[in-house]
Amino acid sequence: MSTAANSSGNVLKLNSRRVVAERTMVFGFDKPAGFVFKAGQYAEISWIDPIETDAEGDARAFSIASAPHEEHLVFTTRLRDTAFKRVLQKTPLGTLAKLEGPFGDLTLHNNVSRPAILLAGGIGITPFRSIVRHAVHEKLPHKLLLFYANRLPEDAPFLDELSAIERENANFIFVPTMTAVSRLQRAWTGETGHFSPEMLTRHLTKIATGGAHTATPIYYVAGPPAMVKGGRAMLNDAGIDDDDIRTEEFGGY
Numbered sequence: 001m002s003t004a005a006n007s008s009g010n011v012l013k014l015n016s017r018r019v020v021a022e023r024t025m026v027f028g029f030d031k032p033a034g035f036v037f038k039a040g041q042y043a044e045i046s047w048i049d050p051i052e053t054d055a056e057g058d059a060r061a062f063s064i065a066s067a068p069h070e071e072h073l074v075f076t077t078r079l080r081d082t083a084f085k086r087v088l089q090k091t092p093l094g095t096l097a098k099l100e101g102p103f104g105d106l107t108l109h110n111n112v113s114r115p116a117i118l119l120a121g122g123i124g125i126t127p128f129r130s131i132v133r134h135a136v137h138e139k140l141p142h143k144l145l146l147f148y149a150n151r152l153p154e155d156a157p158f159l160d161e162l163s164a165i166e167r168e169n170a171n172f173i174f175v176p177t178m179t180a181v182s183r184l185q186r187a188w189t190g191e192t193g194h195f196s197p198e199m200l201t202r203h204l205t206k207i208a209t210g211g212a213h214t215a216t217p218i219y220y221v222a223g224p225p226a227m228v229k230g231g232r233a234m235l236n237d238a239g240i241d242d243d244d245i246r247t248e249e250f251g252g253y
């Protein structure tokens, strides 16, 4: 179910940007009056009259990384050497962009007895940050278990923020994992290696404690296409039916 009620387009001013991880920028706009979206949806952003352009064009799709109740619309991206992203880094705050959307249906299911297992590959964290912040703010009863794979801690936006949310919310379990173990430069006591059925099962037992949360989980996978394909294959190998898997591929990576 896509929601495109606001999709005619809003013109917004870029109002913030900061580097939050290696080659990774958070940027934001004031949320236009009446702009409504569901946590996990995305928008298309196009520069209006950018300082430069290239053959890839002036528009990109980005998941909304902030939650619906928040004042600003926040996005997060990996910085690469394309005109769109050079503009993002150099253009003055106040530069105008057109925002179309919201689009997409990577949104939390309604049945609170079914846990949500979220698998984020790198920048695929963006829709899940929105979902987690929304669930915590609304005190939703869903159990959320977020697995988050990055090469190194310094590549991982929102690592500390999500750890802090976990400490204060019994319904949220956060499992970051680092895949470039040989390059780790600081102490890391969390998981290492890629997602695996064994890793999932080990943490899933934390929420299989009986009571209201015994129903089968729904799985969500977001990130670059290769990661999403690998995540789905891993879940299928573990016996998870496609009906219980929802995905968002960040085409372009």
Ligand SMILES: Cc1cc2nc3c(=O)[nH]c(=O)nc-3n(C[C@H](O)[C@H](O)[C@H](O)COP(=O)(O)OP(=O)(O)OC[C@H]3O[C@@H](n4cnc5c(N)ncnc54)[C@H](O)[C@@H]3O)c2cc1C
Binding pocket: 042, 056, 057, 060, 061, 062, 063, 064, 076, 077, 078, 079, 080, 081, 082, 084, 085, 104, 123, 126, 127, 248, 249, 250, 251, 252, 253
């Ligand atoms: C639903 C959705 C949500 C996304 N959310 C995020 C996000 O939160 N953060 C983030 O960093 N990136 C996100 N992306 C990817 C983002 O739109 C850019 O493609 C990505 O950031 C690469 O841009 P670039 O300028 O670095 O690279 P470029 O090399 O310029 O790649 C961008 C180019 O990839 C191609 N492309 C774009 N979309 C697709 C597609 N769906 N399938 C195949 N090719 C495509 C186009 O030619 C586009 O111009 C999302 C993509 C989608 C579809």
